[in-house]
Amino acid sequence: MNPLGIHAFVWSGGSTPDDLNRSLDRSVETGYSLIEFPRLDPKKFDVPAFAKSLAAQRMGIAVTMGLSPAHDISSEDADTVAKGEAVLREAVSVARDLGATKLGGILFSAHGKYMSLPSAQGRQNSIDTLRKVARYAADAGVTLNLEIVNRFETNLLNTTAQGLQFIAEIGEPNVYLHLDTFHMNIEEANPADAIRAAGDRLGYFHVGESNRGFLGAGTIQYSPIFDALLDNGYTDTITFESFSSAVVDRDLSIITGIWRNTWDDNVALAKHARSFITDHLESAARRRKITRTP
Amino acid sequence: MNPLGIHAFVWSGGSTPDDLNRSLDRSVETGYSLIEFPRLDPKKFDVPAFAKSLAAQRMGIAVTMGLSPAHDISSEDADTVAKGEAVLREAVSVARDLGATKLGGILFSAHGKYMSLPSAQGRQNSIDTLRKVARYAADAGVTLNLEIVNRFETNLLNTTAQGLQFIAEIGEPNVYLHLDTFHMNIEEANPADAIRAAGDRLGYFHVGESNRGFLGAGTIQYSPIFDALLDNGYTDTITFESFSSAVVDRDLSIITGIWRNTWDDNVALAKHARSFITDHLESAARRRKITRTP
Amino acid sequence: MNPLGIHAFVWSGGSTPDDLNRSLDRSVETGYSLIEFPRLDPKKFDVPAFAKSLAAQRMGIAVTMGLSPAHDISSEDADTVAKGEAVLREAVSVARDLGATKLGGILFSAHGKYMSLPSAQGRQNSIDTLRKVARYAADAGVTLNLEIVNRFETNLLNTTAQGLQFIAEIGEPNVYLHLDTFHMNIEEANPADAIRAAGDRLGYFHVGESNRGFLGAGTIQYSPIFDALLDNGYTDTITFESFSSAVVDRDLSIITGIWRNTWDDNVALAKHARSFITDHLESAARRRKITRTP
């Protein structure tokens, strides 16, 4: 079965060493084998010590991030692009130092609501920058996983098809798609087919409900999605992501529009998600067996 | 777009020349390009004349049937099997003489509720018989399309996977699967995946609602099915099937349990079905385009 | 949360005292609070002793049955109807003696594939007989729960609407509907709406997959069904039913067309079903809370 991960903001929006360690402990206790940390600032915690903690608990880690407007590599401004490249290189280094093999998220543009259409020059800047970062990441043993997000969180890559084309233009072997059920529910005509279309470029996968809360308490049809992961042959990590105003990272809450409290008890939430994803993986395998066995 | 067919019992359960001609006319008027006739008895009507009518109207024809217990080629009784083989050969001949290229339906066993489990010997008899009939059909330019039906209408082939294995054992190139949404809704764990699994062995396709009435007035989820037909690359005929106690062929009504009146106005039904299937094919194409085009 | 029950044929098709006790123990071990026994013959086991075992384990019991053609109260033959009435009265007595408050199943006709349409006289015979049996059952503290089943298992009551009308004609307060997701998937245009329409006449509820196997490995959309149970206000028992050729009661297997092995490990099956139903009940409650709480 796929390794299961959990987004750290289920546990805490903070990034003090204590926050990190508590998040790690909770993830272990609720049965996950990977924790995803967004926007880790290496100046704020002891990277080697935390890497040791992760290894001691045999926990995987994925690092994700979204660029800020000041570091937007899809900008037409060379200086902004250069700053973005530096941020991405640093993120690759932190990921590597923590033992992560995946850097995911909105690596290709700012994360947020754009008030303008994407430009051809900005798109090319993003591609050219990511090509360089990908080479750097390759040396670090890290893959780049471009998260395809909805129209309110980027103007550049909203669909799998756009992402595949973009990756082809980057032309580096260690650049993959990071797909997410929450975003696909808004943008894809057929999320299952998008997962199949992603093929071997699918590098990381988020399961999140349509309203960001408990899995199964929204509008997403999960069975076709898990069938498609099986069709795709994806055996890598599936990470649960959920946001509530009960746990707040101010920046990410604002960007992602978390105005409501969809849960309070994050331990119950995390256990439920693990059980939900596991059952859906097992049910997909059962459907496959019945459909393919005489 | 796929040619669309309609089952003659939407129009009439009778098989007088008048019944056949009226059914043909109605099918043309409501915009179909193929009519499916079940259980045509060549002694009861003028085959060459009807073939001429079909050709004059540029209408395709498919012939379907279900064996009776007295002609059950999955029987362990050699005489019954021999009678069944004769019936199948005759059906092939009638199909050929009418200009049909497809013989479909429950060709491999009796059509009805079995009161015993299938036997290995009976299954082998069916395979061996169909091998011979398939060769005869090949000379006639006719394909055999084995209809996978629910557990109450045969005990032998209830799933696509069983059908594929069975066809492999027959080993003749002109034997295909005849799939049907009504039956898949009961038996398949995942109808869409079954359609993809059928691959190039999918020879004929029935669209029927879960309760045999108007399309869209039941429990079947059609979008994944039409997506799967696109995945499969199936470009051949899709035939609409619906039964109501308003139009009765006594035998078939009893076997298929048509105790209720799900519609009275068969012209409205037929027009709706054509529009429904056309829209679902077009929507599937739109979803595909969005999912696969950057 | 609703009490959860399990059909005894998950455990054994036999009805020796040993079979019954083993089935009871397994049901307790896998976390159910009620066991459903079909067709209990009081001559074959010690009813008071088994009632004591049930009470000792604090387990509920429901008794279900389907009439045989020889006891079909929807027959036009007075003698057959009288025999059926006797069988039903005996079933009520056995249910009472076992401590059951519900008798369910196909109480209104034979259980099986009819080869004729229902008749007005037979329907009236069934109503008149059930009125008498209902009064007898009222004295025994037992409710009658008419199971609405698919067209291949009765010709009389295939939909909730038919059942409600039938119950109105019986006119006794202790006659209810016994609904079942497997059957609704075939017959109802909208299973969720049927559950809402059942209102306070919903007396017993079966959850079974479209192909009779593991829940979630078929075509049924469960979320709207559990939402509708909440809408209905149904707080009574929900019983899991599944058949596989791995566990055989010959008669029921034949009638229900169990030709395939959909599972071998009944302990895994039972545990999964309990978890599946529990999660769907909890998810429905979560959806309700989000939808109804500002």
Added chain:
Amino acid sequence: MNPLGIHAFVWSGGSTPDDLNRSLDRSVETGYSLIEFPRLDPKKFDVPAFAKSLAAQRMGIAVTMGLSPAHDISSEDADTVAKGEAVLREAVSVARDLGATKLGGILFSAHGKYMSLPSAQGRQNSIDTLRKVARYAADAGVTLNLEIVNRFETNLLNTTAQGLQFIAEIGEPNVYLHLDTFHMNIEEANPADAIRAAGDRLGYFHVGESNRGFLGAGTIQYSPIFDALLDNGYTDTITFESFSSAVVDRDLSIITGIWRNTWDDNVALAKHARSFITDHLESAARRRKITRTP
């Protein structure tokens, strides 16, 4: 059947008299009986003349709008609130003068991505302002319909339950909910249940696909939604809304994140939507009839 409306931005993002008249003509030609115009500026066109054109074509009109940040009545700044009130009053007057009986949209806050959480004071300002505007609208024979939109387009009212509570606090009889399938797909745990919960407060309804394109080419499950409209008893207008970069109103395109071209042929789009909605209404009626008729 419900009257069907169409959003003017299917035809044109412009608001010159020519734009308005062309949009009106196209709506009539494609078979709609109402046109929805967003953000009509009475200084830019001849209101009485256009009202006459509408009446001559027997076309209904609905006016919708979203407040700008400078007119945000959920602001804590009294001056901004006052400006917003003036804008709303003017919109009521324009609606009245055009013969509209409904003013819909994001009337309660700015339309756009907030970068802060809603405040209690701002919420109260919005309620108090809308109470006054509602009284003014009552005199004009106009209802206010508060559009519940997703988290990226307001921070104040994202769910039906929030809207109902808000309307209760306003306390005026002519304030209703304006629900929209696109937004419900993101925010509601159960869109169908939300529609039922809306009860007689449902005043206006938008049908839009999950990705804003062709109906049926996204992730929304429409059947439960149309069943719920029937459950609700809603017989008023259903308006189709779709945005593509092929037709641009710059402001609304930016706010709603229309970065992609989901269609070019708006006539084909409009005809399809009318047929799609009509078929879904008819199918819901058929399901209802089967479910409720013995």
